[in-house]
Amino acid sequence: MHRNAAKSVRPPAMRQVERRALGVEEAKRLLDALRGHRLEALYVCALTVGLRRGELLGLAWADIDFDAGTLTVRQTVQRAEGRLQIVAPKTERSRRTVPVPAQTLALFRAHRRKQAADSLAAGERWQDHGLVFQSRVGTPRDPDHIDRTWHKIRAAADLDWLRLHDLRHACATFLLVSGASPRTVMKVLGHSQIGLTMNTYAHVLPEIERAAVDQAAKHLFG
Template identity: 40%
Template sequence: MITPRDTAASRRTRANGDGTVYQRKDRRWEAAGYVLAPGNTRKRIRVYGNSRTEALAKLTEKIAASNRGVPVVTAQGSLAAYLAYWLESVAVHHLRETTHTRYTACVDRYLIPGLGRKKLTKLTAKDVRTWLNQLRTTCQCCTRGIDARRDQPCCCAIGQCCSKLLSPLTLTYVHSVLKSALEHAVREEEIPRNVARNVRTGTPRPRRFEPLTADEARQFLTTVRGHRLHALFELALHTGLRKGELLGLHWEDLDLGSGTASIRRSLQRTRTGGLTVLPTKTRASERRIALPTECVHSLRGHQERQEGERNTAGVAWRESGLVFTTPTGGPLDPANMTRRFAAFLSRAGLRRIRFHDLRHSTATLLLEQGIDLVVIKELLGHAHIGVTAGVYAHVRLRLQRQAIDTLGSVLNLSSDGPDNPPATAAVR
């Protein structure tokens, strides 16, 4: 009698180093071979499939990665080793460079010191919950030794803890990075389940922002009028473009004749390349928007000014094709733009806000003018309308109050009296 294990396929000869493939008693197929592991060592791994082809394909993929010098982390390794592998070989190909930099800082700063010594297979939901609770209640100056490196210690180094705790938003972000890493370990069949998903950190309150009112926006534009970057600030307030999108705008992206702009890229400072032009934040962020007449006039004047700066700089001019540049044609640093924006706010006598709050100011003013939420979503480049509706829920509540007050005045046929008080309670 010929069993499945005696078939010609299972006895097929494989070259040395290609590993072995055979069928198990439970009818599944198992493939085993040696691959490169962390620490420049070699380990024998086993993969499984419902068919010989599936098991062989999994093993071939891991051996090919090993031949390229990429260590294959097995489940026997520590969480620190797997996180290093995930950042260097997986996340780097799927994340923007700025996001990958934040993930790396999060792993080095919180995940490895807290959970790095745990074995990947032995990590439990209780371990994750205990670590998150400790992270939530521990002063970061004390934990990371920040105060000891300060020129003027103000916390642990002088025996007086400042209780600098992580914000709920940061805690949620750290937790999400761990979930992403473990989710990939599940997909690679290194672990059976993602234990970090069984731990809840709670929904943090959204970050509060204080957009400019219409009067404050006019006051700000009056202050920056005459400056060489007046067109940038005017464009930011009229269209709600992100700072990186403004700084990454090229002249070829503008059609001043038809009054439109194509948002295709963003200027960011990265750890490896410095100031780099990257794709937009999301696919929805790549969009075409209409330009107000005021912005078209300002951009034409800015183009003439830039031409004069090019003639003045001569051979020192750096041709980049960017709309907003330094006086010598180089790209503008986002950090310098932030400092310049703060100086203009101070000069205008306005309160301190972030540059990103100009974007919030645009959306808030448009909502207050009765512009449809779908139009604002397309202008801002949000991926989903739920993002727009969630961020500006406070504005929608205020508009609801105005609407029901208007309806109340229509339905209230008699004059206001003690029995018919107007609906004027503020919604916060």
């Protein structure tokens, strides 16, 4: 009887690579570098709401409720078959409504005024897709353009190591450290499982546990 020796070999455990986390002072430096930039609202939204790049580019004005202070992720922009397409989120969890800070909403309003000026300047060339972050002629923005712009911004903030996707991680970390529950962070990010949230942000759990213990002691001992 033949035996496959390969079946008895145990592969090495996959080690999760822990990336450098964005600190509060670094985040403030980034916000300074973004101030007045044409796409300030996009990058600040990534930092404060945790949207993915495709979700940011697929965000429509109809998906922002300024009165309620929320936005809903209903679609994304991605490149497929050589062209940009607006598609539905991959999972049901990715389709979500999340709260938006007042500062980010203010940037959205300012961005809408810039977009109205773009529409007038483009004239008949304007193709309105109802997106928040459209090109100067109203078409969906190329994700590669967002990346190229990001490289310049992070260099200006002296944060060359910071990837655009790291803003999403920073959002989650700041929420957790501020006292948000892992399940709340799971909902904001659109994670499919609570385990994914816990494993991804395990590095901040000791800090959260310390804050919880100190807060409990404060109630006990005044």
